[in-house]
Amino acid sequence: xxxxxxxxxxxxxxxxxxxxxxxxxxxxxxxxxxxxxxxxxxxxxxxxxxxxxxxxxxxxxxxxxxxxxxxxxxxxxxxxxxxxxxxxxxxxxxxxxxxxxxxxxxxxxxxxxxxxxxxxxxxxxxxxxxxxxxxxxxxxxxxxxxxxxxxxxxxxxxxxxxxxxxxxxxxxxxxxxxxxxxxxxxxxxxxxxxxxxxxxxxxxxxxxxxxxxxxxxxxxxxxxxxxxxxxxxxxxxxxxxxxxxxxxxxxxxxxxxxxxxxxxxxxxxxxxxxxxxxxxxxxxxxxxxxxxxxxxxxxxx
Amino acid sequence: xxxxxxxxxxxxxxxxxxxxxxxxxxxxxxxxxxxxxxxxxxxxxxxxxxxxxxxxxxxxxxxxxxxxxxxxxxxxxxxxxxxxxxxxxxxxxxxxxxxxxxxxxxxxxxxxxxxxxxxxxxxxxxxxxxxxxxxxxxxxxxxxxxxxxxxxxxxxxxxxxxxxxxxxxxxxxxxxxxxxxxxxxxxxxxxxxxxxxxxxxxxxxxxxxxxxxxxxxxxxxxxxxxxxxxxxxxxxxxxxxxxxxxxxxxxxxxxxxxxxxxxxxxxxxxxxxxxxxxxxxxxxx
Numbered sequence: 001x002x003x004x005x006x007x008x009x010x011x012x013x014x015x016x017x018x019x020x021x022x023x024x025x026x027x028x029x030x031x032x033x034x035x036x037x038x039x040x041x042x043x044x045x046x047x048x049x050x051x052x053x054x055x056x057x058x059x060x061x062x063x064x065x066x067x068x069x070x071x072x073x074x075x076x077x078x079x080x081x082x083x084x085x086x087x088x089x090x091x092x093x094x095x096x097x098x099x100x101x102x103x104x105x106x107x108x109x110x111x112x113x114x115x116x117x118x119x120x121x122x123x124x125x126x127x128x129x130x131x132x133x134x135x136x137x138x139x140x141x142x143x144x145x146x147x148x149x150x151x152x153x154x155x156x157x158x159x160x161x162x163x164x165x166x167x168x169x170x171x172x173x174x175x176x177x178x179x180x181x182x183x184x185x186x187x188x189x190x191x192x193x194x195x196x197x198x199x200x201x202x203x204x205x206x207x208x209x210x211x212x213x214x215x216x217x218x219x220x221x222x223x224x225x226x227x228x229x230x231x232x233x234x235x236x237x238x239x240x241x242x243x244x245x246x247x248x249x250x251x252x253x254x255x256x257x258x259x260x261x262x263x264x265x266x267x268x269x270x271x272x273x274x275x276x277x278x279x280x281x282x283x284x285x286x287x288x289x290x291x292x293x294x295x296x297x298x299x300x301x
Numbered sequence: 302x303x304x305x306x307x308x309x310x311x312x313x314x315x316x317x318x319x320x321x322x323x324x325x326x327x328x329x330x331x332x333x334x335x336x337x338x339x340x341x342x343x344x345x346x347x348x349x350x351x352x353x354x355x356x357x358x359x360x361x362x363x364x365x366x367x368x369x370x371x372x373x374x375x376x377x378x379x380x381x382x383x384x385x386x387x388x389x390x391x392x393x394x395x396x397x398x399x400x401x402x403x404x405x406x407x408x409x410x411x412x413x414x415x416x417x418x419x420x421x422x423x424x425x426x427x428x429x430x431x432x433x434x435x436x437x438x439x440x441x442x443x444x445x446x447x448x449x450x451x452x453x454x455x456x457x458x459x460x461x462x463x464x465x466x467x468x469x470x471x472x473x474x475x476x477x478x479x480x481x482x483x484x485x486x487x488x489x490x491x492x493x494x495x496x497x498x499x500x501x502x503x504x505x506x507x508x509x510x511x512x513x514x515x516x517x518x519x520x521x522x523x524x525x526x527x528x529x530x531x532x533x534x535x536x537x538x539x540x541x542x543x544x545x546x547x548x549x550x551x552x553x554x555x556x557x558x559x560x561x562x563x564x565x566x567x568x569x570x571x572x573x574x575x576x577x578x579x580x581x582x583x584x585x586x
Contacts, residue, residue: 006403014391096390100383103354105404108373295372298355 003107007115008123015089018119021081022074022128026135029070033139037146060161067136067167074132075125075174082120086189087200089116090294094197109295113190117287121179121186129171136167173265174236181235184279185228187286194293227282230275239269303365304329305451305483306351310359313346313507320346321357322507330450331480333497336487337577338504344487347504348455351485352381364450377406380444381453388436390429394422401443413446416476434465441469445477452477454486458493470497491573501573503580510584511576519570523554527566535565542579553579 012018090113093099102112140162144155179186189204196203212225230238270276306328313321320343328334338344349355351363353372361368368375388397394417401408417424420438428436437457444452458466474497478484488494501518503511513521526549527535535552536543538561542553553575554562562568 003404006400010396010400013396014389097383097387098389100354100381101388103352103372104376104381104383105401106373106376106406107404111373296356 004111004115004118007107007112008119011089011116011119012123014092015085015119017081018078018085018124019127019131022078022131025074025077026131026138029073029135030138030142033142037142040146040152041149059157060163063158063161064163064167067163068170070136070139071129071132071167071171074128074135075171075178078124078128082124082186083189085124086116086120086186087193087204089120090190090193090290091196091200110291113194113287113291113294117186117190120190121182122175125175125179129168129175132171133168170265177265177267177270178234178236181276181279182231183283184286185231185283187283187290190290191286191293194290194297227275227278231279235270235273235276236265238273238275239266304362305332305364306485307362308347308350308359309361311347311350311357311361312359313343313350313355313357319507321350323359324504324507324509326502326509326512328483328485328500330483332499333478333484333486334500334502335491335494335498336485336502336504337489337491337573338487339489339581342504343507344504345455346507348381348453348485348487352379352453378449379451379453380447380449381455382437382440382444382457383455388428388440390427392428393424394426394428394439395424397428397439397443398424401447405447407448408443409446409448413442416442416445416472434461437461437465437469441472445473450481450483452482452484454484456488457486458488466493470494473497491577495573503577505581505584508584510580518576521556522571522576523557523559523562523568524571524575525552525554525562525566525568526550527552531565538562538565541583542575544575551575555579 093102140158143158147153147155147158188208192200192203208224208228212222212228215221215224304327306326308327309325311321311324312319322343324343324347336344336347346355350357350361351368353363353368353370353375356369363375364378366375368379392400398410398413401413402410417439420435420442422431422435422439422442428439431439441457458469461469470493473484478497486494486498498515500514501511502509525535525540526546528549532550535550538554538557540552541555544551549566551572552565553571559568
């Protein structure tokens with residue numbers, strides 16, 4: 001097990017962007033907040049807001065969606081970093097020929113590829129989540145100081161009403177759920193990286209594009225396009241949309257604001273979706289392809 | 302005694318190019334085998350087959366296992382430095398030691414530390430910042446700290462200056478080699494490693510043109526330095542190689558008795574490079 005852990009560490013050593021990009025993002029967000037707070041302090045007389053106007057429950061709900069929104073920003077950015085990471089991770093070792101060193105270690109190709117998959121789908125999002133959480137705390141500190149200086153409300157309310165645990169729990173739930181949902185796309189990118197020596201982006205986009213085109217030309221259907229689209233946008237928007245569809249009459253009722261979070265993150269709804277299982281099967285085949293390539297492709301002389 | 306490597310009718314094609322052509326050999330424990338051949342002769346292909354890095358036809362067993370199928374298991378007892386001695390440039394020395402320590406059950410970090418302390422390499426240096434010679438020293442220190450049964454070196458000293466090259470083979474012999482270990486080393490600079498070898502394998506255009514122990518070679522092949530007046534007499538004995546020097550001609554004989562050759566001139570052990578050229582010519586004929 002310690003050998004797998006060191007392989008994960010190795011990925012972070014090689015691909016610094018997985019840690020540096022979330023850190024840079026947090027830096028930018030906190031810096032902007034400080035500048036914004038400076039403006040707020042100097043122009044307090046014109047603004048005239050007081051957060052004490054929000055009752056405890058409202059404030060908690062508001063803080064909850066703020067936490068969630070901030071986490072989504074981090075996950076979205078890391079998601080794109082991971083796309084680049086996946087396309088690079090098996091190509092880079094061939095490019096710089098370090099594969100000759102890695103293959104001299106008694107580590108199987110399956111273990112190696114799985115360590116890259118785990119880095120992309122579990123380690124990178126958890127780092128983004130952790131950095132996002134630290135960023136959240138820093139923002140709250142900035143906000144507290146601002147409130148203390150301007151007197152625009154009680155800083156303590158920001159902390160006592162904040163649903164920290166719930167927000168953290170949601171991230172911890174979303175990481176594996178999205179990892180399984182994105183699985184076919186993740187594995188496709190790994191396969192491209194194990195195969196293509198250059199133009200990985202083209203390789204990532206063209207074959208699926210051709211498949212979509214060929215399908216619509218021959219059968220006039222869009223099965224592949226739908227499959228890719230659904231897996232690309234993530235599970236939560238899809239579930240939110242289906243709940244909306246099935247409850248149109250609910251929407252006409254006054255005060256209905258869409259599905260609740262509890263509905264959207266419902267694991268039963270998630271596990272019932274056939275696309276999840278189709279994706280896992282397709283992903284497993286692509287993953288096997290990537291492992292096969294890592295194992296059996298001839299290293300050029 | 303079971304062989305470390307056994308190859309039977311090993312062949313490998315790259316398109317129309319036959320990199321290995323029906324090669325058979327076996328390597329026993331305790332041997333230091335020199336795989337000698339010109340560039341493109343098939344040395345690297347043979348080594349890559351042994352290391353499970355390339356496909357082949359024929360039979361090949363390394364420590365009783367098919368290396369292509371069981372590379373990760375074979376690598377517990379086999380270690381190699383490839384000709385493109387590349388360690389990941391983005392790692393620090395202590396990081397690569399940590400990776401080795403946690404992935405290789407037979408790696409001894411203390412031993413690697415000892416070897417490293419003899420060099421100028423610091424633990425917190427990035428591999429990127431080391432010179433080519435230092436990277437090779439580092440790789441050798443890592444490899445020598447692994448208690449494996451077979452060490453494969455493919456042109457390990459290529460691109461190094463002469464001082465590093467000498468040190469490389471000296472430390473390999475003094476600090477590492479013993480009768481339980483086996484080393485296969487490929488090179489096209491024969492003279493440099495001649496003194497450390499127990500066995501020689503000549504490979505040319507994918508074929509094995511000579512495979513014998515240094516002892517057999519010393520018994521079978523004799524080099525004689527002949528003065529001009531005895532040259533015709535010497536040529537009648539059909540030398541396999543002839544090299545003209547100042548006033549004397551060096552002639553190489555295969556299987557001619559020492560007594561007869563003694564009468565022609567001063568006899569000595571053959572120069573491996575001459576022997577190689579002779580065998581390659583014989584192969585071409």
